Amino acid sequence: MNRLKKYITSHQVSLALRVTFSIVSPPILFYYLHMLPIGAALSLGALGTSLTDTPGPPEHRRNGFYASIALNCLVAIITGFTHSWPIILGLEIVAFSFLLSYLSVFGTRAGSVGSMALLILILNSDPSRRTQAQVLENGLLIGLGGVWYAFLSLVLYRLFPYRLAQQAVGESIISTAAYMRTKARFYREGESVEAALDELLKEQVVLQSQQDQVRELLFKARRIVNDSTPKGRILLSMFLDSVDLFEGILSTQQDYHFLQEQLEGTDVLPQIAILIESMADELEAIGIAIQASTAFKEGDVVKAEFQKLQGSLEALKGTWGATHPEAWLSLQLILSNIKDIRDRMHRLSLYTYYDTQTGAKEELDFARFISHQPIDAQEFVDNLTMHSQVFRHAIRLSLAMLAGYIVSRILPFGHGYWILLSISVILKPLFGSTKKLYLQRLGGTLVGAVIGGVLLYYVTSEQVLLGLMILMMIVGYSLLRQNYFFFCILLTIFVLIAFHFLYHRDFKEIVEDRVIDTVIGSAIALVSGFIFIPSWSHETMMKNMLAMITAGETYFDLVARSYTGREVPVEDFKLARKDAFVALANLSDNFQRVLTEPRSKRRNVPYMHAYVVSSQLFVAHSASLAQYNQDQKKGFSGEKVNTIAGDVHTHLENARRYLQGEPPVPQVPRAASGEAGDAVSDQFVIIDTLSRDIENAARKFAGAS
Numbered sequence: 274m275n276r277l278k279k280y281i282t283s284h285q286v287s288l289a290l291r292v293t294f295s296i297v298s299p300p301i302l303f304y305y306l307h308m309l310p311i312g313a314a315l316s317l318g319a320l321g322t323s324l325t326d327t328p329g330p331p332e333h334r335r336n337g338f339y340a341s342i343a344l345n346c347l348v349a350i351i352t353g354f355t356h357s358w359p360i361i362l363g364l365e366i367v368a369f370s371f372l373l374s375y376l377s378v379f380g381t382r383a384g385s386v387g388s389m390a391l392l393i394l395i396l397n398s399d400p401s402r403r404t405q406a407q408v409l410e411n412g413l414l415i416g417l418g419g420v421w422y423a424f425l426s427l428v429l430y431r432l433f434p435y436r437l438a439q440q441a442v443g444e445s446i447i448s449t450a451a452y453m454r455t456k457a458r459f460y461r462e463g464e465s466v467e468a469a470l471d472e473l474l475k476e477q478v479v480l481q482s483q484q485d486q487v488r489e490l491l492f493k494a495r496r497i498v499n500d501s502t503p504k505g506r507i508l509l510s511m512f513l514d515s516v517d518l519f520e521g522i523l524s525t526q527q528d529y530h531f532l533q534e535q536l537e538g539t540d541v542l543p544q545i546a547i548l549i550e551s552m553a554d555e556l557e558a559i560g561i562a563i564q565a566s567t568a569f570k571e572g573d574v575v576k577a578e579f580q581k582l583q584g585s586l587e588a589l590k591g592t593w594g595a596t597h598p599e600a601w602l603s604l605q606l607i608l609s610n611i612k613d614i615r616d617r618m619h620r621l622s623l624y625t626y627y628d629t630q631t632g633a634k635e636e637l638d639f640a641r642f643i644s645h646q647p648i649d650a651q652e653f654v655d656n657l658t659m660h661s662q663v664f665r666h667a668i669r670l671s672l673a674m675l676a677g678y679i680v681s682r683i684l685p686f687g688h689g690y691w692i693l694l695s696i697s698v699i700l701k702p703l704f705g706s707t708k709k710l711y712l713q714r715l716g717g718t719l720v721g722a723v724i725g726g727v728l729l730y731y732v733t734s735e736q737v738l739l740g741l742m743i744l745m746m747i748v749g750y751s752l753l754r755q756n757y758f759f760f761c762i763l764l765t766i767f768v769l770i771a772f773h774f775l776y777h778r779d780f781k782e783i784v785e786d787r788v789i790d791t792v793i794g795s796a797i798a799l800v801s802g803f804i805f806i807p808s809w810s811h812e813t814m815m816k817n818m819l820a821m822i823t824a825g826e827t828y829f830d831l832v833a834r835s836y837t838g839r840e841v842p843v844e845d846f847k848l849a850r851k852d853a854f855v856a857l858a859n860l861s862d863n864f865q866r867v868l869t870e871p872r873s874k875r876r877n878v879p880y881m882h883a884y885v886v887s888s889q890l891f892v893a894h895s896a897s898l899a900q901y902n903q904d905q906k907k908g909f910s911g912e913k914v915n916t917i918a919g920d921v922h923t924h925l926e927n928a929r930r931y932l933q934g935e936p937p938v939p940q941v942p943r944a945a946s947g948e949a950g951d952a953v954s955d956q957f958v959i960i961d962t963l964s965r966d967i968e969n970a971a972r973k974f975a976g977a978s
Contacts, residue, residue, distance in 0.1 A: 275554075275558060278561050279560075279561050280751070282443070283564060283751070284437065284440035284441060284564075285751040285752070285753070285754065285755065286747075287436070288326065288751070289746070289747045289751035290747060291323070291425060291426060291429065292319075292320075292324075292326075292422075292746075292750050293747045295323055295421060295422040295425050296316045296320050296323070297316070297742075297743055297746065299311075299312040299313075299315035299316045299319065299418065299421070300312035300313055300315075300316050314411050314414035314415055314418065315418035315421060316418060317393065317415055317418060318342075318345060318414060318415035318419045318421070318422075319419065319421055319422040320418075321389045321390070321419060322341045322345065322418070322419035323422045323426075324388075324389050325338070325386050325389050326338075326422075326426055327381065327382055328441055328486055329382065329489050329490060330490065331427070334426070334427075334430075337382045337383075337385070337386055338423035338427075339423075340386050341389055341390070342420055342423065343416070344373075344386060344387075345390055345393045345415055345416060346413065346416030347412075348369065348391075348397075349393050349397050349412040349416075350408060350412035351365065352365065352393075352394050352397040352398055353403060353407075353411055353412060354405070354408055356398055356399070359682060362678075363675065363678050363679070366394065366398065367671045367674060367675050368671075369390075369391060369394050370391060370667070370670050370671040371668065372387075373387035373388070373390050373391045374387055374391070374663075374666060374667045374671075375387070375653075375663060375664065375667040378652055378656045378661075379648050379649075379653075383648070388697070391697050392694070392697070393415060395693045395694050396690055396694075397411070398690055398693070436566075437490065438491060439564060440564050441483075441490050441491075442487055442491075442511050442512050443563035443565075444483055444560065444564065445480070445484050445486075445560075446511075446515050446556060446559060446563060446621070447557050447561065448476075449480060449515055449518060449519050449560075450556040450557035451476055451479070451480070452477060452480050453522050453556060454549070454550055455476050456522060456525060457545075457546045457549035457550045457553065458472065459529045460529075460532075460542040460545045460546035460549065461542075461543065461546045462542070466529045470886060473889075474861040474865075475861070475865065478862045480519065480858075481854055481855055481857075481858030481859075482858070484512075484516065484854075485855065487512050488512075488851075503627055503628070504627055507624050507627055510624060511563065511621060511624050514620055514621055514624075515621065516847075516850075517617060518614060518617040518618070518621070520850060520896050520899065521610060521614045521617060521896075523892070523893050523896045524610060524893060524894075524899065525607060525610045525611075525897075526896075526897060527607065528603070531599075531600070531603075532603060535597050535599075535600035539589070541585050541586065544578070544581060544585055545582060545607060548578040548579060549611075551574050551575050551578050552575050552611075552614065552618065555571070555574070556618055556621075559621050559625065562625045563625060567625070569622045570622075571622050575615065579611070589601070602952060606897075610900065613900065662702045662813070665702070665806050666701070666702040668806060669805040669806055669807075669808075670696075670700055672801060672805045673696050673700055673797055673798060673802075674693060674696055674697065676801065677692045677693050677696045677793075680793060680797065681693065691787060691791060691794065692793050692794040692797070693794065694794065695714065695790065696794045698710070698714065699714055699794070699798035699799070700801060700802055701802070703809070703810050703813075703866060704808065704809060704810075704871075705810050705866035705867070706866065707802035708799065708802070708869055711798060711799045713757045714761050714791065715791065715792065715795045716758060717757070717758045717759070717762045718761055718788060718792075719788060720765075721761060721763065722788045724762065724765075724766055725766040725768075725769035725770065725784065726784045728766065728770070729773055735774075738770050739770075739774075741766070742766075742770040745763045745764070745767040749763030749764050749767060765787060768787065769784060769787065809867075809870060809874045810863055810867040810869075810870055811867050811874060811875070811881075813863055814863055815932055817856070817860045817863045818860065818884060818974075819933070820856045820859065820860075821856045821857060821860045822932075822967070823929075824853045824855070825856065825857075825888060825925070826921075826925045827849045828850055828852070828853035828892065828895055829895045829918075829921060830849075830922075831845060831846050832846075832895050832896075832898045832899045833918045833957075836898075836914045836953070837914050850899075857888060857892050860884075860885055864881055867881065876977075877974050880973045880974035880977060883970040884970035884971060884974060887963050887966040887970055891963040891964065891967060894956055895960060897956050898953070898956050898957070898960070901952070901953060901956075913954070917957045917960075917961050921960060921961055921964040923938060924961075924968040925964055926938060927968045927971075928964075928967050928971035929971075931972045932971050932974070932975055934975065937968075937972075
């Protein structure tokens with residue numbers, strides 16, 4: 274039930290409903306007015322603008338709509354006037370493919386605007402004959418369709434100004450719950466610690482993407498940042514506390530191999546796993562409640578599991594605790610961390626009531642926590658180089674589209690624009706992403722074609738087919754960013770039914786054309802990604818490795834400074850923490866893409882993996898230090914901190930130098946400080962060891978490159 278509620282209340286479903294209504298309503302209305310071509314053009318315009326509607330502040334969304342409407346209208350008119358001249362149209366496709374894909378140098382939203390304009394170009398490149406007046410009318414109707422969607426979207430925002438923010442915050446908390454659930458794997462019997470850690474890195478990539486989206490939405494929206502109402506303050510507090518909660522979950526890092534060995538024969542670790550899973554379930558329910566704008570009432574499951582764990586630890590405290598002091602200390606730290614996470618979850622649950630007594634907004638400069646991508650002509654010029662991934666992709670896409678266009682002109686069957694559409698959707702800047710989309714689109718199209726063909730064969734009622742078409746569109750677009758394979762299945766079914774209504778052709782011919790064109794377009798995209806100035810993920814790994822060193826070092830430095838009695842500004846600490854989390858997610862994502870590429874291109878994978886894992890543990894143990902309270906920090910002198918911090922900085926500096934091809938700096942070996950059993954000392958020593966591991970991994974990676 275929770276899974277269904279999570280899906281229904283998500284932003285993706287809201288967007289899918291909005292997109293579907295804006296696209297389907299014009300054809301239905303004008304069908305009954307016997308002017309279906311007008312409805313189809315309006316529908317196409319709404320589609321081209323709706324897919325640029327990514328989450329963000331209203332002024333950015335509005336500007337994106339304006340740019341999309343104008344560009345779609347212009348491209349449709351130009352294509353309409355030139356589609357009768359094959360050579361000119363081919364040159365036009367090449368030029369627009371380059372320019373429209375190159376718009377991504379100005380950010381994700383600009384890239385979406387360019388991609389949708391390219392979609393409009395492709396769908397208007399069919400050889401149907403139109404007069405000049407009809408071309409102009411079609412272009413203006415496409416623009417008007419975009420206006421219709423923009424009007425609908427902005428009106429809904431006015432009516433429900435906090436809805437999008439609530440959904441985004443709720444989804445980020447749900448992703449945090451998934452991350453927590455993965456942490457429970459470390460405590461299960463028979464689980465591979467290494468496999469669990471790899472899964473954790475994947476979850477962190479998803480979570481970080483969600484958190485970045487929320488930052489863009491909340492911190493750039495003047496209405497929320499400057500809001501004096503309880504709802505605005507509480508939405509900000511929800512997100513800020515959820516990031517603190519994530520840091521708490523991240524900081525539970527332990528030596529799991531050691532714990533499994535020491536606690537063999539007891540049921541403590543399985544109890545911890547069950548408790549963490551119960552907490553993850555409750556945290557997910559809190560996120561769903563935020564999405565659905567309902568209050569969350571805490572249950573008794575977590576409390577009962579927590580008390581059970583406390584009882585088990587109390588039973589171990591005597592003889593076992595005395596004979597296993599290190600393991601006992603780890604268990605106490607785990608229990609303390611769980612208590613802290615429970616307190617934060619309780620606070621989040623109170624926020625769902627939107628009580629005026631909660632949600633005291635922190636005085637932070639939110640502009641520091643978001644990236645800014647200005648529309649700057651210099652940025653356009655600076656990226657006109659082979660060193661730019663955007664420039665290389667624009668050239669690659671242009672060549673692939675030219676190849677697809679030539680093939681579509683040679684073939685005596687099918688719709689050429691399906692070939693071009695498959696190329697434009699599948700071909701991505703990095704080959705790993707292209708290969709993944711190739712498999713998903715090809716497989717989804719084949720499965721969808723089979724299902725769609727069966728439906729068209731057995732279902733004869735037009736009302737039922739119309740209902741199925743609308744359902745496929747709603748569910749399909751709700752899965753666009755989550756599961757592209759299922760999106761392709763549902764989109765194919767939608768297209769087959771739509772073509773059946775529009776052209777009344779035999780469904781076998783429709784299925785055959787769709788499958789053949791998709792296979793051809795997908796193959797061209799995959800081959801183009803491999804042969805046309807290809808970009809491999811290992812080429813960007815060095816940049817992310819260096820960024821991880823810088824962000825991780827800054828985060829550790831501010832955490833360590835709090836142990837020396839020096840004041841650490843909250844804003845500086847939270848910014849450093851955010852940068853470290855983002856850098857780690859980018860590094861992990863880059864490494865996952867490397868693993869999807871051809872074996873011959875997976876260079877230095879063992880050293881990359883060692884670097885990624887060591888970086889993950891470095892950030893996790895830094896977060897552990899940040900979680901200790903003032904009482905735990907007492908007695909750890911600034912001299913000890915400076916000694917170990919100096920070693921850490923030297924190791925990280927050497928790692929940076931190895932990656933940049935520079936000689937390392939000499940280091941004087943020092944004995945680690947700290948008393949046995951001192952949790953703070955142990956964390957500093959572990960971090961020192963991990964920084965050495967990062968240095969060694971960087972040295973081996975650079976030496977093998």
